[in-house]
Amino acid sequence: MAVTIGYATRPLAGETVCGDSCGWWRSGERIVLAVADGLGHGPEAAYASEAALACIANNLSRTCEDLFADCDACLQDTRGVALAVAIIEPATGLMTVCTVGNIRVLLLCDSKDSRLDGGRGIVGAGYQNLVPETRVLAPGNVLAMFSDGLDQFPALREVFVEPGVSAKDQAQAILDHCAHNDDDASVLIYRHEF
Numbered sequence: 231m232a233v234t235i236g237y238a239t240r241p242l243a244g245e246t247v248c249g250d251s252c253g254w255w256r257s258g259e260r261i262v263l264a265v266a267d268g269l270g271h272g273p274e275a276a277y278a279s280e281a282a283l284a285c286i287a288n289n290l291s292r293t294c295e296d297l298f299a300d301c302d303a304c305l306q307d308t309r310g311v312a313l314a315v316a317i318i319e320p321a322t323g324l325m326t327v328c329t330v331g332n333i334r335v336l337l338l339c340d341s342k343d344s345r346l347d348g349g350r351g352i353v354g355a356g357y358q359n360l361v362p363e364t365r366v367l368a369p370g371n372v373l374a375m376f377s378d379g380l381d382q383f384p385a386l387r388e389v390f391v392e393p394g395v396s397a398k399d400q401a402q403a404i405l406d407h408c409a410h411n412d413d414d415a416s417v418l419i420y421r422h423e424f
C-alpha cells in the first residue's frame with residue numbers, strides 16, 4: 231500500500247542545523263509518525279530531537295505512552311524535546327496521538343478541523359498530563375503535526391495545493407507560508423488514503 235506522508239524542516243536563520251526533527255516508519259500493521267522540537271536551537275537541540283526519533287525507531291511496537299516514557303529516559307542527558315507521536319492502524323483507521331509541549335497536531339476532516347492537545351513539560355526532564363487521544367480516520371482526512379516555529383493555527387486549507395502534489399511538497403509549502411523567522415520550524419503531513 232502506498233502511503234502519503236511527507237515532512238519539511240527549516241533551521242532558524244543563521245543556524246546551519248535544524249533543532250526540529252520529523253520521522254515516520256511502517257512497522258507491521260502500524261504507521262508511526264513523530265515530530266520533535268529540541269529545546270532552544272542549534273546542534274544541541276538537533277542532537278536532542280534526533281535522539282528522540284532514534285529512540286522511537288527502536289521501539290516501534292510500543293504504545294504511545296510507552297514511547298514517551300522511553301524517550302524521557304533516553305533523553306535525560308540532552309536538553310530535552312517537545313514531542314508529538316501518532317500511531318495509525320491503516321486497516322481500521324484507528325489513530326492514537328500523544329503530545330508534550332509545543333508541538334501542535336491538527337486533524338483536518340471534511341468540514342471541521344480539530345486540535346489534539348497534549349501534556350505539559352519536557353520529554354527528557356519529566357512531563358505531566360500525557361493523555362492519549364484516539365480518533366478513527368476516514369479516507370481523505372489529513373493530519374498535520376508541526377512545531378511552534380509555525381503559526382499556532384496555520385491556515386492549512388489555504389495552503390494545501392491540489393491532490394497529486396507530493397506530501398513533501400505540501401509540507402514545504404506550509405513552511406514557506408506559515409513559518410516564523412525566529413525559530414526552527416518543521417511540519418509533517420499525513421493523508422489517510424485507506
Ligand SMILES: [Mn+2]
Pocket residue numbers: 267377378379413414
Ligand atoms: Mn520551537
